[in-house]
Amino acid sequence: MNYSYFQAVVYADIPFLPLFSPNKEERNETYIASIQFIRFLQLLEQQTEHYIVQLAIAPIYYEILELPLFKEEMTAFLDAKKEDYPEEYQYWLDKNKQLNETIKNLIQNNKLELLSSSVTFSTLPNISTRTGIKLQIETGLSILKSILGYQAKGFWFPEGRYEPGLDLYLKKAGLEFSFIGSETINYSDPAPVEEGTAVVSPHDILFFPIQKNLYGMLNDSNNQLIHLEKEIVSLLDKYNHYRQQSIISITMELSRFNLNKKKLDKHLTYLMDEGFVVNISPSMYKKQFSRDIDKVHLSASYLEPLNEKNIEKYGQFYAASSFIEKELQKWKSLHLSSEANRIIKEIEKEWLFLTGLLSSVKEKNRSNIERCIESALQLFALFHTNYDVNELISKEEKFPVLHTLSENSIQKVETTEKNGKKKILLLSWEYPPNVVGGLGTHVAGLCESLIKKDYEVHLITAQDIKKEAEDRKEKEGLFVYRVKPLYYFETNFIHWIGGLNISIWDKVMKLAALYSFDMIQAHDWLVGPAAISLKEELDIPLISTIHATEHGRNGGIFTEMQQFIHDKEKQLIEASHSIIVCSEFMKEEVTSVFQTERKKINIIPNGIDIQDKQEISYTYIQDLPFNKQKRIIFAMGRLVKEKGFGTLLEAAKQYKQNPNVFFVLAGVGPMYDEYKEYIEKNNLASTVFLTGYLQEEKKRALYQLAEIAVIPSYYEPFGIVALESLVFAKPTIVSNTGGLKGIVEHKKTGVLTEPGNVENLVQEIQFLLDNEMEAKEIGKNGRKLVEQLFCWNRIGDETKRVFEEVMMQNKMKEIV
Known part of the structure; x- marks a missing residue:
């Protein structure tokens, strides 16, 4: 035998505001509607058929039932109408005018459950701000709790009007389920496996279907419900009963329910006795089928046409x-x-x-x-x-x-905002210890700076694929959530990034039920899709930091992959309220490549931790196979073409005959094997050492040991590596390109060289080797420069200025 579940929902838009009118005739509108409500409670008390009714009315009405004015005038009204409503009048007196106590008893006897709703039964899609929506939902819930001691888990959308994103507010308020037109569920994305079943929304709210034809029959004043059994059985025949989780919603307006309750009970009793349907509560349905319920995206929906x-x-x-x-x-x-x-x-x-x-x-x-x-x-x-x-x-x-x-x-x-701090949602694909390039180091420094500026930072980042997802409070004001990409086993990088963005989005949606975030900051295109979607979902401003561009890295867009990344960068930039870049060079690049308004772009340089890095033990690098007594020229960075290490290796060839000079190149990347082969082919093992990945302690020890640092990049939006060497007061040679040339003043705070020019690089290396006193002075000046301009405290102040400006502009737009 095919069978299904059913639930009964009764709703009413009881007019409450006339009660406060000075006109007694207007107040009577509330009392007339209240007679129907009294009749409803009376019928439920008398009910012997075993099914639970879920009631959806304006929560404010429960508060009105407690008002002395209401009780006094309701008694007078019923007394005047007692010949028309003798049973209701007697019931009112028998209950001593305490209808809320009656409601509590019906709940206790498993005859009634309450659905919360917007507090005044307003249609939520008409509400235009987060404050308004939360006020409607949360005030309704608080009334049920304070008046009836009832913790509602279900929510009723008046007129069935729903829009995507409203489920997030239900989730934040602690609600678990609601109702929506079945056609909306049938056309959801993806479509549910079975027709006629409940589904879960993106924010984990369970939505039960309200079948359109059945709803129309139940609420049509001209329909006598003669064919109700036939309509329900025909619905059941359409459903796939393999998993036996289809559910019918018997949804009626309160006065219609009162009028037809005997007929309804007769039909439902027959259907239950014959095994067609079984009554089930939403909570029990969720508990029974939680593992099998389909998760879908729901579109806008309604039960009543818009006037x-x-x-x-x-x-x-x-x-x-x-x-x-x-x-x-x-x-x-x-x-x-x-x-x-x-x-x-x-x-x-x-x-x-x-x-x-x-x-x-x-x-x-x-x-x-x-x-x-x-x-x-x-x-x-x-x-x-x-x-x-x-x-x-x-x-x-x-x-x-x-x-x-x-x-x-x-x-x-x-x-x-109990701690008085604004909450920043920060998205970055890398964060220590998972660091690929300078982005992760920058984000770590930025987080430290922001919490010192009295922000609460919630950072979402990728977890090591060998480890499980992790949530941790790193320190006061900093929460780090490491998520595993949905396709963490994926070898295709683009697919892997897609899976990471899905996991980031999902994690933030869960956090949004607990926290009210003030702003999102996204770092580069790798987290762009999640950032753009979250901006819309949470209705908060988005600021993006663009660390580099695909166009700049490659000198143009030439391949399909480059075009894909370029498009993602463009989408993120256009969706952002404001952009942060690290140098004037990057501002010009973003402006010209993406046709972005200059006023939208803020220049905030990368920062460096200004601490005394001189007290570092050489024991960290004693295992490295080269003579530490030689004059060390140190370079480090990601081993990719645009970093220009090929130029450095060619320059090193010219020092093969100089036994006192030794080059150390540190880093990992796709060019590692090619550079290693170059060193072997040109017999440079006694002149160059390729370290591979360096731990922090070894890196710092090498900076201390080195006599000169070299950054020979072709393309460098900023060059945080340059700051690291300058902090150690090392004379630093940088390419005259990108953000580097904005940091260094030639032969005062550093040395500039033409990118890709081997002879020029050798010339500048030799200058520093030959002029030790001047080289030391250049190194000291570089350290002073970093202390004045690139400390995180100053950068934190600049970042805070941009954050506050964007948040203020966003508030002004909402007001206007």
């Missing part, structure tokens, strides 16, 4: 709501006094009421809508005047609901 005429007719009201919402976000981002927070609380009330009215705006609501807007604007004006406290108290007493707002607003700030 475009309303939007056109009342467009100015929607615009006013958006303005108030954005102003709220601006003010809530500030640290306000307790008095100012009282004003914010009242503005939040007015805005929440307004959004509730606009979800089903009608002409009769016009005056209430206008009153909410006017009141909110008047409250904003209080920030600029000496306001009357008594007037504020009067407003608080006029709407004695939403008591959790002040606590919710202030406590949320304490939770996300």
Whole structure:
């Protein structure tokens, strides 16, 4: 026998705002709707059929049920209508007007579960800021907790209106499941393995399908539900029951449910008795099938068609709501006094009421809508005047609901920014000890600098493929998350990078449920896809540091691979709010190659740890097979063509006959074997030693031992290696190219040589060898230069300036 699961969902948009109207006739609208609610509770209490009903109403209504005004006037209203509603009147009296206690008992007896929703039953896609969405969701949850002691796990989107990204807010609020139109699930990406099953969204929210035809039948006032059994069985016949996890959602509006409950119970009893369906709770479904639920990307969805005429007719009201919402976000981002927070609380009330009215705006609501807007604007004006406290108290007493707002607003700030630090999400494919080039070293120094500038840094980077993923608090203010690429075994580098970006994105989405990040900083194209996507998902600004370009490395774009990387660089640059480069040379390159606005680019040089590096023991390099007494010329870097080490090896050939001069070349890279072969072929073993990878201690010991450092690059955006040698006060020869020429002043702070010019390089090496006193003076001047311009403290200040400027510009855009 084919069978499926089913769940019953009842929803209602109960009008709550008329309760606060001075017009008694308007207040009656709330009481009429409340009679239906009383009837609903009465029917559930009497229910003998074993299935649980999930209830979705505006959470604010549970708070209204506690108001003395509501209880008093509801009693008077029922008393006047007792001939029309005798059972409801008697039930109200029997329950001593304590409907929330009745709800608690129904929950305890497994007849009822509660779904949270936007606090005023507003359609969330109409909300335009993070502050507004969080306020709607979190206030609703806090009311359920404070009034009923209920921790909701499910969420109902009014009118079924959903947009991608809203699941992130549910996840952050601790919610686990929701509902969406089945057609949206069927056309998700990728499509689920089975039709009629629940799916998991990108942010791990379980979405149950609401079948369109069944929903239409259940909520059509002209439909008598005669063919309900047939409709459900026909749905079941479409589903693949191999895994037996298809689920039917019986979703009805509350008054429709009340009217047809007997018929509904009859049909469901037959279907359960015959083995077609079994009732299941969302939590049990999740527990039972968690391993088999498909994870998909969901598009926008709705159950009720959008009333475009309303939007056109009342467009100015929607615009006013958006303005108030954005102003709220601006003010809530500030640290306000307790008095100012009282004003914010009242503005939040007015805005929440307004959004509730606009979800089903009608002409009769016009005056209430206008009153909410006017009141909110008047409250904003209080920030600029000496306001009357008594007037504020009067407003608080006029709407004695939403008591959790002040606590919710202030406590949320304490939770996300309890240490007063802004949270930076930093993405880098390399970070010590996994260092390939200068990028990893730069990121390590930058992290140290940022935490000293009072930022909290969350760094996502790649893990060594031989190790497991790892989350660790490195030190106060620095959290490092090492993720394994999705395809960590992949040999194709482009595919490997793609898998890394997927893993980075996934990790950040999990972190976003715990932290509210203020900004993303991405380092080079290797983390670009994740950075661009996260910028949109989290709605926070993106700053990218471009360390080098593919065009610059190769002197142009000539291959398919180079074009791919070039395009990724362009995408990242265009998506970024601001760009950081390390030199004037790089600014010119990014401007010309990518046609980027110059004002978008900030020059912040690379930094170096300025510490006393002279107290280093030579024991670290005693095992290296060369005479330490010789005059050592040291060069290091990644062994690639653009670093120019081929020129250095040719220069070394001219010192074969000089037994006192010895060249040490350190580093790894694709040119290692070719350089090794060159040394052997030209009998340079007594003149040049190729070390391969050097540990930090050995590298520093060699810098101390060396007499001269050489950086012969063809292309060098900045040259952090130059700073390292200058820190040791070593006379340093650098190519007159890229960022290097911006660091060194010829024969004052270093020595410049033409890139690729062997004779010129030999000439400058010999100059330093022949003029030891002048060489030492050049080395000392180089050290002073680094201390003044390239210490991390100064670079931290420059970086902070860019960060704060971008975050401020972003806030201004939201307000405007």
